[in-house]
Amino acid sequence: MATNITVRGLSHIFEGNITALDCINLNISQGECVAVIGENGAGKTTLIKHFNGLLQPSAGTVYLAEEDVAIMRSPQVARLVGFVFQNPDDQIFNQTVVDEVGYGLRLADLKLCNTEIRDRIDAALQRVGLTGQRDENPQDLRFQHRRMVTIASVLVMETDIVILDEPAMGQDQYGLDLLGEIIEQLTSNGKTVIIVSHDMNFSAAYCKRIVVLQNGKVISDGGVADIFSQHDLLAAAHVYPPNVSKLAVLLGLSPKIMKETELLSQLIKHNI
Amino acid sequence: MCMYQRRNLGAMVMASVHLKEFSYSYPFTSSPALNTIDLMIPSGSFVLVAGAGGAGKTSFCYSVSGLIPHFYKGQSEGTVCINGTDITNVTMHDLTGLVGQVFQNPHNQLSCTAQTVREELACTMENLGIESEVMHRRIQETLGMCGIEHLAERLPTSLSGGQTQCVVLASVLVLQPDILVLDEPLSQLDPHGRQLIIELLKKLNREGKTIIVATVNPAELFHCADKVVVLTDGAIVCNDTPRRALRRLLTASSGVLVPEILRMVAQAQRQGCWSGDEMPITLDEIAEGFRTWQQT
Numbered sequence: 001m002a003t004n005i006t007v008r009g010l011s012h013i014f015e016g017n018i019t020a021l022d023c024i025n026l027n028i029s030q031g032e033c034v035a036v037i038g039e040n041g042a043g044k045t046t047l048i049k050h051f052n053g054l055l056q057p058s059a060g061t062v063y064l065a066e067e068d069v070a071i072m073r074s075p076q077v078a079r080l081v082g083f084v085f086q087n088p089d090d091q092i093f094n095q096t097v098v099d100e101v102g103y104g105l106r107l108a109d110l111k112l113c114n115t116e117i118r119d120r121i122d123a124a125l126q127r128v129g130l131t132g133q134r135d136e137n138p139q140d141l142r143f144q145h146r147r148m149v150t151i152a153s154v155l156v157m158e159t160d161i162v163i164l165d166e167p168a169m170g171q172d173q174y175g176l177d178l179l180g181e182i183i184e185q186l187t188s189n190g191k192t193v194i195i196v197s198h199d200m201n202f203s204a205a206y207c208k209r210i211v212v213l214q215n216g217k218v219i220s221d222g223g224v225a226d227i228f229s230q231h232d233l234l235a236a237a238h239v240y241p242p243n244v245s246k247l248a249v250l251l252g253l254s255p256k257i258m259k260e261t262e263l264l265s266q267l268i269k270h271n272i
Numbered sequence: 273m274c275m276y277q278r279r280n281l282g283a284m285v286m287a288s289v290h291l292k293e294f295s296y297s298y299p300f301t302s303s304p305a306l307n308t309i310d311l312m313i314p315s316g317s318f319v320l321v322a323g324a325g326g327a328g329k330t331s332f333c334y335s336v337s338g339l340i341p342h343f344y345k346g347q348s349e350g351t352v353c354i355n356g357t358d359i360t361n362v363t364m365h366d367l368t369g370l371v372g373q374v375f376q377n378p379h380n381q382l383s384c385t386a387q388t389v390r391e392e393l394a395c396t397m398e399n400l401g402i403e404s405e406v407m408h409r410r411i412q413e414t415l416g417m418c419g420i421e422h423l424a425e426r427l428p429t430s431l432s433g434g435q436t437q438c439v440v441l442a443s444v445l446v447l448q449p450d451i452l453v454l455d456e457p458l459s460q461l462d463p464h465g466r467q468l469i470i471e472l473l474k475k476l477n478r479e480g481k482t483i484i485v486a487t488v489n490p491a492e493l494f495h496c497a498d499k500v501v502v503l504t505d506g507a508i509v510c511n512d513t514p515r516r517a518l519r520r521l522l523t524a525s526s527g528v529l530v531p532e533i534l535r536m537v538a539q540a541q542r543q544g545c546w547s548g549d550e551m552p553i554t555l556d557e558i559a560e561g562f563r564t565w566q567q568t
Contacts, residue, residue: 086433142326143377173526243555246555247533260532271545
């Protein structure tokens, strides 16, 4: 069965009566690549933390493959959803990279033999370019590499759903390109990828669907070009369109252009 | 009394930074984090220090703020001077009012003893023995300047990454340092927050403060900067105006983020469909270059 995410009437109220999420309804089908955007404090991270049961709803329900996440056991959720935290230091606690990456595999009761575990760890480390750092203490690595350790520890689980909270944050060009490749590979393998990002250019480049949150509500949800071309709506939510769409408008072209290559070829076409 | 000669230009107080043949290696490491850095940052300038992860940006920040050598020991050669005085000969106490650093991870900068953001901002000033009335006025002004008045009574450790980043910036600004060293100050902010902080940095720079921003993603600060210094493996590979540095970043791989839109301009230039003598650093300039090409 497809591991769809179904969110019904989800609200979350933090201590002090702060409403972080306000009656969210959302369906994410397996294989989608979705970016959740919105200003700081809009509820993005709170929302995605309900997709793997890190947070329990104050009201409403989140279903994973039609099962209520709130009553699923942790290993069961861990086999379906991988979650990469915004800050790698909130996630890493093992003494070596290889232990960190293998930790979930050993815990999730996947019934793998040692060879399979080793192969999966090797593949994940290779994917994120950390083969040479396997025996190092993750805390000794720089930020970009610590982030890649946390991504590897999720990839190794081969979950149907991969959630990345601000993956582009702090990455240099090498890291960003690698991240883009990883996301493209996951989606082409039929995995669901959900990212939370302040980077609209990254979201436009790699995601197909955009969910806009404001004050704990979904204020818009649709295809990347449909959402990112509505510049007024984005401004009201305190987010900005990708550069390429802004430039297209400045040049009298459609705000729905989401790729630089397309913008350039349209410019050349219009001028001939 | 502070041992520094502050250069007074009218109401403005300015301070320069000069690294002379400066190299530094952390304890127990073989390769240097900074390698023979020669750089003069004049008073009142706005400098971006760009580089890939591990290029030496954070070490550069520590060297200017005095954490190297006062906190991080290790091996160093050459000197770092603030207003002509070797930083080694100045105590951290004296450096406090002169250089303020905002760390890459804002959570590492919180005192973790303050119960409110207001107390967080008061923390260092109390240690410096600043008069209570002055302190409260400065706190109020700084909260407003950083757009975080609404967070004044919140517990600092309960804030989001972006909010914490604004709070630690405020906790540095409240000390009114002449030189501001910021390590990835925009990384956790949403676009709206980034715009607010960029405008604030521009304003502080206009008021005479020397601003040094270390970042892997310098593009959105190009328009405020006088110079862009690119580091690779701890050494300076480029020190130029933003427009000329951008051209270099587009041709030589340094790991520094270059937005796709600027790569597109470079592509368009190669194809002869963008007109302009210099590299553009704003969307308006990019658009202008295409319009000029269309008209010719």
